[in-house]
Amino acid sequence: MKLDSQNLADLAVGAAFLGTGGGGDPYIGRQMVQLCLNEGLTAELVDPDDLADDAFVIPTAMMGAPTVLVEKIPSGEEAILSLRRLEKRFGRSATHTMPIEIGGINSTIPLLVGARLGLPIVDADGMGRAFPQLEMETFGVYGISGSPMAVSNEWGDCALIEARDNGTMEWLSRGVAIRMGGAAYIAEYAMSGAEVKRTAVPRTLSLAIQVGRVLRMAKAEHRNPFDALLGFLPETLYSYGRIIYAGKVADMQRETRNGFSMGRARIDGFAPWTGAMEIEIQNENLIARIDGRVAAIVPDLICIMDSETAEPITTEGLRYGQRVTVVAVSVPALMRTPEALAVFGPSCFGLSEPYTRIEELST
């Protein structure tokens, strides 16, 4: 599947939705890939089932605080440098690139890299959403080493990290990314086609495009976009979704700490919703509580959307006074196993509440 401009526009919306507030501003990434299309380059998706077992896939991404990204725009060469560095390390050329997360800019960086280098992009990712830390990948949950990884910046500086485990890789590379100004570009979790099929969350790029299209079509046809979205989800691996709250953003705390965008949003409910919802943020929306009671919890998706336009709102875009609707969505089964929850379940973010599937929570 070769992407066109409409696909890119839909992808930006769908990736912001799946990113649960994180992954960086999708607008910037979309414009960078659009520029490639304008130049006649091609961004071509490949289904993971069509990968040769011995394909050599090098995923590419941005790492850093989304709040930084919107002021420190990439040149577009950074992630390419990181991919080239890993090729040199392995002594082997990549056959494909792939997203590590399907959120915001990180759904589009691999498109940019693929278009520029003439590499097809695998239609899959390693988070099935966005997560703030690099060890929080299904790749790692199911045995792939994130190292060696490369971190590069717009000056051509590059650090090649080889760490004992994926958590240490995250810790050390975050130190570099912070000193590169809070946003840097990486290549990591290099793996074979067989390993992609075994460990990746499949078809999330095309899913994001479909989500964007569903919302766009509904609005064009004056149907309720929330109904359209929730009606579409059962056809996907993200089979369950519902609105868990609607109201007005009443308070927003935000700071960039340890290289992450940390924050807390309070939403005061509109009838029939009562009380107030509080959402805790580490780059992404982690937990939503209504008057202290859990309404949705990581890794299930918590998506804050504009109540009028159904546009997903990234955490750095949240503002006092916005009227928002909060949608929670179940994640695919491979993200809910005990192994997966040990890597990106609530306790990994310091949350004391246990994971409870959104299907089993009442609102």
Place this chain on the structure above:
Amino acid sequence: MKLDSQNLADLAVGAAFLGTGGGGDPYIGRQMVQLCLNEGLTAELVDPDDLADDAFVIPTAMMGAPTVLVEKIPSGEEAILSLRRLEKRFGRSATHTMPIEIGGINSTIPLLVGARLGLPIVDADGMGRAFPQLEMETFGVYGISGSPMAVSNEWGDCALIEARDNGTMEWLSRGVAIRMGGAAYIAEYAMSGAEVKRTAVPRTLSLAIQVGRVLRMAKAEHRNPFDALLGFLPETLYSYGRIIYAGKVADMQRETRNGFSMGRARIDGFAPWTGAMEIEIQNENLIARIDGRVAAIVPDLICIMDSETAEPITTEGLRYGQRVTVVAVSVPALMRTPEALAVFGPSCFGLSEPYTRIEELST
């Protein structure tokens, strides 16, 4: 020259002297090399003039806060891992290793690496003293790139940094070293034998051994060790030295900040010295002021020594109540050029006073 146990003991004293308070506790490094000698291994110094022009020299060192080093003892494998990583990067085996600074533990880490790997150690270094930052090397002043450099820890984690300049290399690798716990082990400034001859401060390892021996012999023969030391210096590249103060440590401020040991010591003078001396510290002693007037300033050496034993005292060893004698020493000419002062002169440490040679300062 093959080192024996007596050489090691003398080196530890001399390197603490040349380290001007920094470079890490020499005791730890001495014990690690002694262990090698006990096992029958050899630490052999080679004069830089005897290096083949096409020799391939990989310097090795510790980087981090000396205050951390004394609690986080190295395993001895860390610097070897970094050297091996650079060999792999260059596709070439090192013929020699070398110190990057002739201070404290960093005079002995290359001995440890050389003894373990059977590599001779070049009798030279890149600072002619100790400095807190990795761009502050005569190697870099005279055109050698510090990158690629490797940073490793006791867990086998390794970061290979390739930076646009040596200041950026320092900045990025410091971020990694901090996240490795505040002390890590490096290989950097890989260069040819010809480049060593052009850019290194020569014969500083043997000088440190001589300094230690001069102090030891004077004490054994009940001569004044300070007189013996100051009488010896004119035979060396460090041709001028004098006592600039003596008194009691009256106040000591110390903190580990941004990966460095930062501090300030106040010494109240004993007659005939009047007033109070304040010494500012970033890992090393940077400037000594008597009642606000400069008495000695970086890059000249400022060495705080025990008034009774003439033992050099490292910055982390300074304590309230110690009776100390402060000696200032001129550095070799290649460390006083405009190019050198642009990299490690007073302004590089945020000091507002211009560099004035110790020969031209009165006390």
